[in-house]
Amino acid sequence: MYKLLFLFLISFSLHAELINGVAILVKDQPITLYEVKQALKKSNVGLDKTVDELIRKKLEEVEAEQRHISVNDSEVFAEVEKMAEQNNMSVMQLYDAMQEVRKLSEQEFKTKLKEKKLKDKLFNAIAFEHMAQPTPLEEEEYYQLHSDQFTHPESFKVLVYQSDSKELLQEKVSNPMYYSPKVTSEEQTIPFAKINPRLAELLNKTPLYSFTPIIPGQNNNHMSFYIEEKLNVSTQALDSVRQQISNAIMGEKRNQVLNDYFARARLNADIHILRLPEE
Numbered sequence: 287m288y289k290l291l292f293l294f295l296i297s298f299s300l301h302a303e304l305i306n307g308v309a310i311l312v313k314d315q316p317i318t319l320y321e322v323k324q325a326l327k328k329s330n331v332g333l334d335k336t337v338d339e340l341i342r343k344k345l346e347e348v349e350a351e352q353r354h355i356s357v358n359d360s361e362v363f364a365e366v367e368k369m370a371e372q373n374n375m376s377v378m379q380l381y382d383a384m385q386e387v388r389k390l391s392e393q394e395f396k397t398k399l400k401e402k403k404l405k406d407k408l409f410n411a412i413a414f415e416h417m418a419q420p421t422p423l424e425e426e427e428y429y430q431l432h433s434d435q436f437t438h439p440e441s442f443k444v445l446v447y448q449s450d451s452k453e454l455l456q457e458k459v460s461n462p463m464y465y466s467p468k469v470t471s472e473e474q475t476i477p478f479a480k481i482n483p484r485l486a487e488l489l490n491k492t493p494l495y496s497f498t499p500i501i502p503g504q505n506n507n508h509m510s511f512y513i514e515e516k517l518n519v520s521t522q523a524l525d526s527v528r529q530q531i532s533n534a535i536m537g538e539k540r541n542q543v544l545n546d547y548f549a550r551a552r553l554n555a556d557i558h559i560l561r562l563p564e565e
Contacts, residue, residue: 310337311558312344323563333562345551350408357403365399372482374504383502386452412547413540420535428531429524435534436527438490440518442476444511452500452508459497459510475517489513 310317317340329336350356370380384395420428429436449455449469458469478486485501492498492513503509524531 308560309562310341310344310560311556312341313348313555313557315344315348317341317344319561319563326563337559337562341552341557342548345548345555346405346408349412349551350404353408353411355404355407355411357400357407361403362396362400365403366396372484373502374482375502379504379506382506386506387502409540409544413536413543416543416547417536417539420532420539424535425528425531426524428535429527432534433521436522436530437519438478438486438522439516440520441478442489442511442513443515443517444474444476444489444513446472446474447497447510447512448472448503448507450507455500455508455510459500462512473514490516 307318307320308316309319309322322336322340325336325340326333329339331339366377366380370377373380373383375383381392381395384390385392388395390398447455447458447469448471449458449466451468454466454468457464458466476489478490481489488498488501489511492511494513494516496513498511498513500508500510
């Protein structure tokens with residue numbers, strides 16, 4: 287009798303501790319007070335918005351599990367290698383850059399990549415069920431409205447500033463008259479078609495006689511480009527950028543489809559907010 291009562295009390299106590307640690311239940315899946323507090327620390331959007339984001343994330347996790355969508359370690363490492371190659375870095379240089387720029391350890395970086403890859407798989411599966419390819423008329427309308435996206439120079443004449451000290455380089459960017467022997471510069475002419483698309487986009491968006499934001503370079507260096515001239519600026523023909531336009535339109539449709547899908551999922555889901563921390 288006493289043994290059964292003792293076991294019941296232990297069980298009740300453990301159950302109470304579990305409930306006390308749960309802030310929200312989404313389809314019987316818990317979001318803990320600790321998770322809410324940690325998300326609040328990293329967010330500047332307030333408690334209500336943070337709770338909305340956590341519920342959306344939990345709905346995505348449940349949806350991925352129900353669809354048997356997963357990501358393995360090999361897929362994550364393939365993504366790491368791809369990112370390293372795109373940035374002209376080795377894998378170890380990429381890890382070092384993430385540690386320095388985003389304060390992410392190698393494991394934290396891989397975890398975030400895995401979450402992103404899982405989300406991409408889930409979103410693609412949902413979007414595929416609800417989306418159609420854009421029509422030629424939609425592509426033409428997009429081209430007219432976003433012609434600046436398809437206008438770029440043949441090459442950029444730049445001054446490339448580099449330093450192993452981000453602080454000194456930032457001082458140079460903020461004050462062009464500043465001098466330090468640890469900040470080097472080199473004049474280059476960079477062909478638009480032969481550089482990383484992300485760098486090309488960055489240079490194209492940066493106004494003349496301005497510095498780009500500081501970006502990671504090779505060998506733990508930091509870089510900023512001063513735009514001196516944009517040579518032979520022209521607008522690409524519609525037919526040459528149809529695939530790019532199609533991808534952009536599909537991206538916009540995808541976001542709308544996903545927002546609508548998870549808005550409906552939230553309305554239909556069994557969600558209980560048990561307790562929340564104070565802001």
